Amino acid sequence: MPELPEVETVKRGLAPVMEGAVVARLELRRGDMRFPFPVDFAMKAAGARIVSLSRRAKYLLIDLDNGLTIISHLGMSGSFRIEKDQHEDLSGSFHHARSKNEKHDHVVFHLQTPEGPARVIYNDPRRFGSMDIAPRTTLHGLPAFRDLGPEPVGNSLDAAYLASRFLAKTQPVKLALLDQKVVAGLGNIYVCEALWHARISPLRPAGSLVTKTGRPKKELVLLADAIRDVIADAIAAGGSSLRDHIQTDGSLGYFQHSFRVYDREGAACLSPGCSATVRRIVQGGRSTFYCARCQK
DNA sequence: CCTTGAACCTGGGCGC
DNA sequence: TGCGCCCAGGTTCAAG
Numbered sequence: 001m002p003e004l005p006e007v008e009t010v011k012r013g014l015a016p017v018m019e020g021a022v023v024a025r026l027e028l029r030r031g032d033m034r035f036p037f038p039v040d041f042a043m044k045a046a047g048a049r050i051v052s053l054s055r056r057a058k059y060l061l062i063d064l065d066n067g068l069t070i071i072s073h074l075g076m077s078g079s080f081r082i083e084k085d086q087h088e089d090l091s092g093s094f095h096h097a098r099s100k101n102e103k104h105d106h107v108v109f110h111l112q113t114p115e116g117p118a119r120v121i122y123n124d125p126r127r128f129g130s131m132d133i134a135p136r137t138t139l140h141g142l143p144a145f146r147d148l149g150p151e152p153v154g155n156s157l158d159a160a161y162l163a164s165r166f167l168a169k170t171q172p173v174k175l176a177l178l179d180q181k182v183v184a185g186l187g188n189i190y191v192c193e194a195l196w197h198a199r200i201s202p203l204r205p206a207g208s209l210v211t212k213t214g215r216p217k218k219e220l221v222l223l224a225d226a227i228r229d230v231i232a233d234a235i236a237a238g239g240s241s242l243r244d245h246i247q248t249d250g251s252l253g254y255f256q257h258s259f260r261v262y263d264r265e266g267a268a269c270l271s272p273g274c275s276a277t278v279r280r281i282v283q284g285g286r287s288t289f290y291c292a293r294c295q296k
Numbered sequence: 297c298c299t300t301g302a303a304c305c306t307g308g309g310c311g312c
Numbered sequence: 313t314g315c316g317c318c319c320a321g322g323t324t325c326a327a328g
Contacts, residue, residue, distance in 0.1 A: 002321055034304070034323080058322075076321050077306075104306085126305045128322060144323095171299075180323085187321055285301065287319085 002074040004152065004185030005234035007058050010080055015053045017082050017118055018062065018111065022049050027108035034075060034130040044068055044133050050111075057148050057184035061139070069136045071144070075128025083119040107131060148184040152231045157183060159216035159224040166206035167214050173223075174202035175284050183227065189262045190230050192289050196261040197226035199271075201295040202281075202288045233258065261289040269294055 002010070026045040028037055038044075048064035055061065062070035072078075107122040122131070139145055149165070150156035165182050166173070176182055177191045186194075195202050200209070200219055209220040216224075237258065260270050265280035269291040276293035 006321075073322080075305095075323080078321095124305095125307065126320090126322095128305070130323090169298095175299090178322095189321065284299095286322095 002058060002076075002078065003187030003190055003234075004055075004058060005190070005231060005237075007055050007060055007074060007185075008235050009238050010074070011053050011055050011060055014060075014080055014082070014120060017113060018050050018109070018120060019052055020050065021111040021113040021118070023047065023064070023109055024112050024117075025110040027110060029106050029108070033106060033124060033127045034073075037131060038133050041131070041133055045070065056139075056145060057151070057180060058187070059144065063136060067135055067137075068133050069139060071130075071132040071134065071139070071142075072122070073130045073144075075124060075126060075130070077126040078122065078124040078129035081121050081123065083121060084115075085117045085119075147181045149180065149182045150184060152183050152185055152227050153235070157224060157228065159221040162220055162224055163210045163214060163216040166220070167210050169206035171206055172202060172283055173200060173204045173206045173209065174288050176206040177227075178284070178286075185231070186227070188286055188288075189259070190227075190234065192262045193260055194223065194226040194230045195295060196271075196290060197230060198223040199294050199296065201292070202283060202290050204296075261291065264289055 023045045024047075026042040028042055031037060044066075045064065045068070048066045048068070051063040051065050053060065053062055058073060060072040060074070062072065064070070101123065104123050104125045104127075105121050106124055106127070109120040109122075111118045111120060122129070134142060150161065162182075166176060169176055174191055174195065177186055177194070178188065180186075192202070198219060200223055209217050209223065211217055261278050264278045267278050268274075269276045269278055271291065271294045274291065274294050276291050278289055278291055281288050281290075
């Protein structure tokens with residue numbers, strides 16, 4: 001699921017319930033996900049009030065009023081859902097139907113909110129996600145954050161920056177953009193999409209988008225714009241709902257209808273006047289979708 | 297430094 | 313119905 005726009009959407013969905021709430025209890029239903037939960041994790045969170053939610057790259061950050069921050073990553077299959085205490089009817093087939101999903105509920109935030117008790121539940125079948133806790137003031141020094149590139153929305157990402165990072169790189173531009181040290185938060189879907197919009201082949205060496213004097217070529221300017229636009233559009237659309245991603249309010253996002261190339265192998269390129277077939281190749285062990293006619 | 301490939305883990309889809 | 317294989321939004325580590 002989750003690239004930057006999806007994590008941003010999750011943050012916005014959770015904020016109304018979590019911000020200002022007290023963590024009455026943090027329930028860990030197993031000892032680890034991608035790596036073990038930190039020592040005394042539940043104890044460190046218990047009793048704290050949640051000050052605010054934020055996001056850095058694909059990490060969701062939960063600031064507590066005791067100076068600690070919970071650092072959550074959704075991996076490939078992580079999701080949150082909100083349950084408010086109402087009627088709890090677990091009888092019969094209804095409960096049976098839910099049990100399959102619930103077996104991957106790994107972390108439960110038992111919250112006291114002004115509106116009453118609520119639970120925020122983290123579910124992750126593949127367990128590539130992670131959860132950690134650390135003093136807020138130390139976050140920037142953690143391995144996960146220390147080397148992150150700029151966010152793809154805002155002023156920090158522009159063609160001159162990309163040129164400085166791509167200079168002399170022989171690596172395919174597709175893989176360079178997936179590198180979180182270059183741009184933070186991009187993933188497989190939105191890299192494919194941005195390259196299609198910029199009409200750049202994913203196979204191009206990153207350095208070929210830079211002039212001999214280290215300045216961005218015109219196409220790199222287009223790429224920087226495409227990255228910002230694709231991410232901004234996806235956030236505005238509420239993240240994608242590829243496969244089973246469900247937003248915290250239970251509704252589905254709809255940006256998937258805007259994919260131009262991702263997961264469209266064999267279908268016609270959507271570029272005006274182009275009827276070539278979208279191709280799938282493998283780069284760095286991951287699928288790349290592109291139009292070999294439009295993207296040079 | 298660089299790049300590539302495998303590993304982590306479960307579930308869905310498809311061919312047989 | 314089931315088995316085996318391939319695929320999936322990400323990150324990290326070892327090996328060349």
